[in-house]
Amino acid sequence: xxxxxxxxxxxxxxxxxxxxxxxxxxxxxxxxxxxxxxxxxxxxxxxxxxxxxxxxxxxxxxxxxxxxxxxxxxxxxxxxxxxxxxxxxxxxxxxxxxxxxxxxxxxxxxxxxxxxxxxxxxxxxxxxxxxxxxxxxxxxxxxxxxxxxxxxxxxxxxxxxxxxxxxxxxxxxxxxxxxxxxxxxxxxxxxxxxxxxxxxxxxx
Numbered sequence: 001x002x003x004x005x006x007x008x009x010x011x012x013x014x015x016x017x018x019x020x021x022x023x024x025x026x027x028x029x030x031x032x033x034x035x036x037x038x039x040x041x042x043x044x045x046x047x048x049x050x051x052x053x054x055x056x057x058x059x060x061x062x063x064x065x066x067x068x069x070x071x072x073x074x075x076x077x078x079x080x081x082x083x084x085x086x087x088x089x090x091x092x093x094x095x096x097x098x099x100x101x102x103x104x105x106x107x108x109x110x111x112x113x114x115x116x117x118x119x120x121x122x123x124x125x126x127x128x129x130x131x132x133x134x135x136x137x138x139x140x141x142x143x144x145x146x147x148x149x150x151x152x153x154x155x156x157x158x159x160x161x162x163x164x165x166x167x168x169x170x171x172x173x174x175x176x177x178x179x180x181x182x183x184x185x186x187x188x189x190x191x192x193x194x195x196x197x198x199x200x201x202x203x204x
Contacts, residue, residue: 001141001142001145003142004138004142004143004145004146004149005145005146005148005149006149007134007146007149008145008146008147008148008149008150008153009149009150009152009153011130011131011134011150012131012149012150012151012152012153012154013153013157015123015126015127015130015131016050016153016154016157017157020120020122020123020188020189020192021083021086021116021120021123021189021192022046022113022116022117022120022123023157023161024090024116024185024188024189025042025046025112025113025116026039026042026043026046026113026158026161026162026165027161027162027164027165027181028165028178028181028182028185029042029104029109029162029165030161030162030163030164030165030166030168030169031165031166031168031169031178031181032104032165032169032178033166033169036162036163036166039109039162039165039166041106041109041110041113042109042110042112042113042158042162043158043159043162045109045110045113045114045117046113046116046117046154046158047154047155047158049113049114049117049118050117050127050151050154050155050158051151051154051155053117053118053124053127053128054127054131054147054150054151054154055147056128056132057127057128057129057130057131057132057135058131058132058135058143058146058147060132060136061128061132069203072121072125072199072203073200073203073204075121075124075125076121076196076199076200076203077200078119078121079119079120079121079122079124079196080121080193080196080197080200082115082119082120083119083120083189083192083193083196084190084193086116086189087186087187087189087190087193088186090182090183090185090186090189091182091183091186120192121196121199122192122195122196131150134146135147168181
């Protein structure tokens with residue numbers, strides 16, 4: 001049981017720690033809102049999406065994706081378009097916009113959180129493929145413990161990101177540091193997009 005929990009914790013940390021579209025969005029929303037309560041829709045949506053993906057992985061959806069490469073190709077293409085749009089949006093943001101723009105509405109928060117969570121093919125494939133493969137070695141209570149550990153890490157990570165983002169927002173009234181972060185984030189997302197282009201090329 002302990003081994004399954006430890007495996008789930010370490011695996012989830014390894015998958016969620018790298019900066020990606022989802023992490024960047026949760027962090028930025030924490031920085032751009034005045035209270036943590038205002039960021040709750042983003043954290044809850046991201047957490048629920050990761051929970052769904054992990055459950056699908058444990059239930060064996062990775063086998064379905066492996067059997068139908070055309071389905072993988074569709075997911076990659078849709079995700080690539082979204083990631084390029086997000087990278088462009090982050091790059092063109094100016095300091096004045098970051099400091100003065102109104103906070104995103106709850107509906108937009110949820111919609112964008114759904115997008116960065118479910119339209120990022122690199123993250124989806126990693127979560128479903130890697131976690132699904134790892135979960136297959138466990139049965140019964142051990143599989144349940146493994147699943148709960150990976151889900152727990154996701155929720156705690158998103159809450160932590162929002163809190164850290166909120167602290168940055170307090171000390172960066174001008175929005176200068178947030179814009180620098182956005183530039184770096186944009187380049188990271190472009191790097192992920194390049195990997196996706198490579199994967200699309202291999203599938204064609």
